[in-house]
Amino acid sequence: MEMNNINRRDFVKMMGAAGAATTGAILLPFEAYAGANGHVVVVGGGTGGATCANYLTRWAPNAKVTLIEKDSKYSTCFFSNEVIMGMATMDSITYGYDGLKKRGVNVVHDTVTGIDTGGKKVITGSGSISYDILVLSPGITFDHSTVDGSSDAVAEQMPHAWKAGPQTSLLAKQIAGMRQGGLLIIAPPENPFRCPPGPYERAALALAHFKEHNPTAQVVILDAKEKHSKQGAFREGWTRVYGGEATAEGNFEGPNLKWIKGSNGGKVVEVDGATNTVITEDGEEHKGDVVNYIPKQVAGAICKDAGLVNATGWCDVDLDFKSKVCDIVFVIGDASVASPMPKSGHSASSQAKNVAATIAAQMAGEEAPPWTGSNTCYSFISEKYGISVVAIYAVKDGKRVKVKGAGGVAFKGKSLRHHAKEAKYARGWYKGITSDMFG
Ligand SMILES: Cc1cc2nc3c(=O)[nH]c(=O)nc-3n(C[C@H](O)[C@H](O)[C@H](O)COP(=O)(O)OP(=O)(O)OC[C@H]3O[C@@H](n4cnc5c(N)ncnc54)[C@H](O)[C@@H]3O)c2cc1C
Incomplete structure (x- = not known):
């Protein structure tokens, strides 16, 4: 199939599956949703939020995208175990937001302290910001109870x-x-x-x-x-x-x-x-x-403050990742109940791209592309050897499900040479996911 014969729907579907191997940047081989106008506010500039803001600039180039993140730098949890064990430096896992600013994202460093869903605005330490559509990806907070x-x-x-x-x-x-x-x-x-x-x-x-x-x-x-x-x-x-x-x-x-x-x-x-x-x-x-x-752990504190969490402290979402409490708010990443997807960076990245496409289509008055998701999770056994688990997700009979026969766990009986390759793939995966986040 040639690239110019792929329609938007097939392409997004295909990229969901391709994301199982790498989350490498999706380049636009087709016209973006030029008719997508409005103001999308994304709260949380981590894996889910930064990726979503980045992809919104590609798929909804005429929309205004504001990313609100409390810190001026973000350190990835992925590969932080290597830093803890003296195998990598903090600098090697720490990023600023200049790449996103260059892509046209309005990056605001502030803490969101409240959400007024009726008035469609978020309250920050220094005032308030109005939105047409809100995406929350605030990660986790600790529950000491x-x-x-x-x-x-x-x-x-x-x-x-x-x-x-x-x-x-x-x-x-x-x-x-x-x-x-x-x-x-x-x-x-x-x-x-x-x-x-x-x-x-x-x-x-x-x-x-x-x-x-x-x-x-x-x-x-x-x-x-x-x-x-x-x-x-x-x-x-x-x-x-x-x-x-x-x-x-x-x-x-x-x-x-x-x-x-x-x-x-x-x-x-x-x-x-x-x-x-x-x-x-x-x-x-x-x-x-x-x-x-x-x-x-439970969903990032702002979710509870906004009344978006269930009895277990996480945010229930529908198949498009819209909050079940308020359907103009999307919740992605660790804060959401995305089962059977695990709470991982790859899941957050995959959800972010799907939600960016859904929002762009919605703002343009077009049908949203079908939802597919992926997760690839690499773990190191040593600096030299890695293992991985891969899963693809789709919607079937009104439910988010793992696609049978796609993915698996790469370990049993494999040679150490194979595990050395897995460690190399893990490093490639890291480059892909961080470039999806920070441009
Ligand atoms: C040790 C470790 C290793 C990991 N390794 C992997 C791995 O190999 N592969 C993998 O896929 N995943 C891995 N993960 C998981 C991954 O890091 C998370 O699943 C992912 O970061 C979740 O993304 P998120 O957007 O939900 O949250 P985060 O990435 O935590 O982003 C949340 C952001 O929101 C900001 N924020 C929160 N509240 C507010 C507020 N009120 N106002 C403004 N900003 C706010 C925070 O400052 C933060 O920057 C690992 C995690 C750990 C702890």
Whole structure:
């Protein structure tokens, strides 16, 4: 099929599928929605928001696009585990907004403190901004209500490093300074949470770091869950690169790594930052030299303030990612309930492009292209080896579903040469997703 024979609908559909391999920039081979006029305000200049603003400038070139982001720089969570383990620098994962400004996005650095959906305006620290269509991609906030002692202040002793930035640097500093033979505790929360494979990649890269710098150090994952994302792939990777195996009780145990499932004493119910101790449901006290306690999460605070969250703290959305509470507000990224899509950067990027196309079509009075989504999630087992999971999503019988037979988990029985290639693909994926965000 030649490019000039592809219509807009087919192209968007195709790019949804292509996004499974890379989120590389979509170039416009066709006329954009020239009739799309109006003011779109996007709140949150992270993965979902920056990508959406960027693509709106391509697909709705005559619309005004304002991006409101509280910080002047954004550090990606993806690849931040490498920074924490001393394998990359903060600079290599940190971006400014000049690229988006050059593309014509009106970037406003301010905090949105309220949303007036009736009056179609957002309230910011310095005034208010009116919109015709609003997109929210504010990411996550922490919910400290289920673990005693949990608070934002505790993160200064026990860094979660689950929002990249100063927390990433703090955990990196603690890991680099850990005493020889010390103990790193990683305590991931219950589902759902941002980046389900993230804690297990972090453990793998910690093993890689310690192998070189602190060979007798131990890593213990105290998990709130009974099983975790990409469990088979991680276990195979951990075993092949660092040794160890599943135990009869359903834990994992290696020379320098233990993973303890929730019902076996893994579930953390109390934390004490002053003594670097976490207490599990069975009453056991675990004192770490470094404790990476990752609290439970809910949608970014502005969603709750605007009355857009459900009883579990996340935003219900329809098949177009319009809020089920207010249909002139789109919610994308981690804040939305996009099941079966996981809360990942790739999901947020895929949703952002679909929503940009939907908004452009809607403003031009045309039919929106059909929805397709994708997620590719790479994780490092070491700096050299990677694993991945790929899924394609579509709408079937009025529901968002995973397309059967498309995607899969790349690990079982594959050679280390294959996993070395996966690590290279991961670096290519990173270039693609960040160029989609920042131009
Ligand atoms: C350790 C780790 C590793 C990860 N690795 C991967 C990976 O390999 N692949 C992958 O696909 N995903 C990965 N992720 C997940 C990915 O980072 C998130 O899913 C993604 O960033 C979600 O995008 P978002 O737009 O919803 O939120 P974010 O990217 O967090 O963006 C939200 C933005 O909104 C801004 N904001 C919030 N509230 C306001 C307000 N009131 N006013 C103004 N601005 C506001 C914030 O400052 C922020 O910039 C990882 C996450 C972690 C923690």
